[in-house]
Amino acid sequence: MRTYVITGLLVWLPLAITVWVLLWIAGLLDGVFAWVLAALQAVLPASAHPLLQRLAGIPGLGVVLMLAGMFLTGLFVANMFGQWWLRQWDRLLSSIPIVKSIYTSVKQVSDTLFSSSGNAFREAVLIQYPRHGAWTIAFVTGRPGGEVGQHLxxxxxxxxxxxxxxxxxxGFFLMVPRSEVIELKMSVDEALKYIISMGVVAPPAILDSNAKPLVEVPRGPQA
Known part of the structure; x- marks a missing residue:
């Protein structure tokens, strides 16, 4: 009986987590939409308040409008005119104390992670961590730069x-010699599934007769 319960749990658990994540995202977008409506009520005349309340009562409208707003924003900044306005917006936020430190840091990280021309999370590798002989999957984020790049x-x-x-x-950020990194054929998505499942969901092996480890692991004396 316990086996059947565990089997049923394994069937429903991924679906339940997926639904929970989608509902969390929908609730977050609805919360942003509700905040926008509250801001509009503060600036619009009282005659427009009943309309705003009716809009707030429509389920799912906030998600649709927020997704449409993000789509239109991306469409706007995809041309030269939109790029100019984006630079002015960045310059404005970068000149506000306290705000500039948070906004600049988040923007640099997001641009690095999601930029199509960046190298972050574009390759899965195998390294020895946290000690010699223990291996783990990691992701290449680039090369050392700035002052660190002057020393390494x-x-x-x-x-x-x-x-x-x-x-x-x-996780942890490391700078390791290239010679101690083994490149993997698996995609980033497959590597993430392998990590999240704690090694249970392993990606299929890709046979490569020319592949060899970049790090030679010392072997003990053979009998």
Whole structure:
């Protein structure tokens, strides 16, 4: 009986978590939409308040409007005129004390992670961590730069993000020699599934007769 219960749990648990995440995102977007309506009520005349209240009572309208707003924003900044306005907006927020430190940091991280021309999370690798002989999957985020790049030769080192399990949103940032990194054929999505499942959901092996480890692991004496 316990086996049947666990089997049923494994069937329903992924669906339940998926629904929970979607409902959380929908609730977040609805909350932003409600905040926008509250701001509009403060500036619009009282005659427009009944209309705003009716809009707030329509289920799912906030999600649709927020997604449409993000789509139109992306469409607007995709041309030269929109890029100019985006630069003015960045300059304005970067000149406000306290706000500039938060906004600039978040923008740099988001541009690095989601930019189509960036190298962040574009490749899964295998490294020895947290000690020699223990291996883990990590992601290449680039090369050391700035002052750190002056001390470490950027061509010989890689910036590596080591995610934790089962929550890959937290982890460790390392700079390791390129010679100690083994490149993997698996995609980033397959590597994330492998990490989140704690090794249970392994991606299919890709046979490569020419592949060999970049790090030679010392073997003990053979009998």
């Amino acid at each position: 030769h950027p061509a010989d080192y890689l910036s590596i993000y080591v995610p934790t399990t089962p929550n890959p949103t937290s």
